[in-house]
Amino acid sequence: MKSLKALLLGSASVAMLSLPAVAQDDPFADFVPVTDAMLQNPDPADWLMWRGSLNHWGYSPLDQINTSNVGQLQVAWSRAMGPGLQEGTPLVHDGIMFVPHPNDVVQALDATTGDLLWEYRRALPEEGLPSLIITRNVAIWENLIVFNSKDNYLVALDATTGQLVWETQVRDETNWGISTSGPIIANGKAISGRSCAQQDGPGGYDSCFLTAHDLTTGEELWRFYTIPTDGAPGDETWGDVPNDVRHHIGSWITPSFDPELNLVYFGTSVTSPYSKFYFADPENLDNEFLYQTSTLAIDADTGELVWYQQHIRDQWDLDHPFERILVDTVVAPNADEVRWINPNVTPGEERRVVTGIPGKTGLFYSIDRETGEFLWARETVFQNVVTDIDPATGRATMNVDLIPTAVGEQLFVCPSAGGGKDWPMGAYSPLTNAIYYPLQQLCMDSLVTDTDIGLGPIVFAPDETNVGTVRGISVETGEELWLFENRAGVTSLTTTGGGLVFGGDLNRRFWAFDQVTGEILWEHIMPAQVGGFTASYEVDGVQYIAVQIGSMLLSGAYLGLTPELRPGDGGNAVVVFALPQD
Secondary structure, eight states: OOOHHHHHHHOSSEEEEEOOOOGGGOTTTTOOOBOHHHHHSOOTTOBOSTTSSTTOOOEEOOOSSOTTTGGGOEEEEEEEOOSSOOOOOOEEETTEEEEEOTTSEEEEEETTTOOEEEEEEEOOOSSSOOSOOOOOOOEEEBTEEEEEOTTSEEEEEETTTOOEEEEEEOSOTTSOOOOOSOOEEOSSEEEEOOOOOOTTSSOOGGGOEEEEEETTTOOEEEEEESSOOTTOTTGGGGTTOOGGGOOOOOOOSOOEEETTTTEEEEEBOOOSSSSGGGTSOTTOOOOOOTTTTEEEEEETTTOOEEEEEEOOOOSSOOOBOSOOEEEEEEEOOOTTTOSEEOTTOOTTEEEEEEEEOOSTTOOEEEEETTTOOEEEEEOOSOOOSEEEEOTTTOOEEEOGGGSOOSTTOEEEESSBTTBSSOSSOOEEETTTTEEEEEEEOEEEEEEEOSSSEEOOOEEEOTTOOOSEEEEEEETTTOOEEEEEEESSOEEEEEEETTSEEEEEETTSEEEEEETTTOOEEEEEEOSSOOOSOEEEEEETTEEEEEEEESOOTTHHHHHTTOTTOOOOSOOOEEEEEEOOOO
């Protein structure tokens, strides 16, 4: 790690604009450092992390805006942002909004007006960076804003000035990778995963890892490798595949954290190549290739694996790194709708669960988050890759007719590599004990090439003519509560204490749904695609709804199926709504 003195005197990696403030008008004069206790019990007026809380609910308890008055919402302010793929989330604390831009730019704004308070702009190398430049979120702790940079550093800024406090190199230049999401904060540690080396990139198994860093110094505390090698637990699941052929099991979405259990919950992606016959015996269906497409429960202090559950054994780029939602709930799955139920589940028993849709298959899972015990699972969108799940263990049986064995095979795979479920996030509401999910009804006609399976073209799922769908699913029973179908692809959702679900689509529509009925109570046509995340916060007694808009990574794939929709590209901005003020 570079010394603070060296950074302040001579670093060429940073260009930073800091706007001075008159003392009596200083918006940071009353800034309160954000403690771990505050993160574990957030003030409803703030939006302190990616999904609002460590359990990834995507829920704001604020209820000033509710089902009876949401129709009056109007734009309070908006502000243009820098170019790039837009999948960002604003944070809000003490009336200050911290906005991540796609290209390692962070701004602090007045959360009531959008006026610029400071800006940090990282000077990235001109060569050697991946083409995928996305920043989904930053984190806040004490007086630091923390994020994963595109040049393989963990960076900490002073939240009141934007000045660089420290930076730690997480990967060297030979370990190719992408950090599209920021860390979660777990008792003074910044914990995150990342994507890692693909088949044709430098590095390999040794570039696929999770890390924890001390937030006071930036020092790395532990590192967990998601591809086991050299006799490590799980090494045998790769059979005789040499270490240097093991590639690309990333964890590129921010994990969730249970402070009582002291566990962080990661999801993982797939191998490269996707299809295993390129490096292993396709007839051996016992190889699990850990820890691909799995949920990992990791001790936050030590980095040790406490338990894991593998959801599928992938062949088609059906990643499973998405949000793990933590809920304490009665477990009583309805056998009329839930296909797979553990026979050891006692209906009506309360459990601590990690739940939701972790991967592109669209399968909804409920798992005991303390022990890793499989509880139940159900389908949502059409899928044809999982034929069965062992209800006692959660182990999936894969469709052998879709497992590639030779170059030239053509396969109709559902969902597509764009989901089903992808990175657009679902949201939980304690008002209904339900999770609301943005899903896509898509499949792909794939061709097995001499290097990997060709992922496409993307087509509609059988009997479908709409790309997007939003589904409300009970965490207790697994029942589908309501269904909304939409011509365009739908994006991330957020719930509120006012009984609302906020979310949008790639055709510039931004909605408020009724959590109970799924009825659209309010709609606003945005100037650009709704590619980012929604946050809710309060300043001086006024509740605001903020969302970052602009084109996202999957825009082209989804919009290609709806040529009559022409929302345009770019247009990045943060747009903020509020009720009329007397």
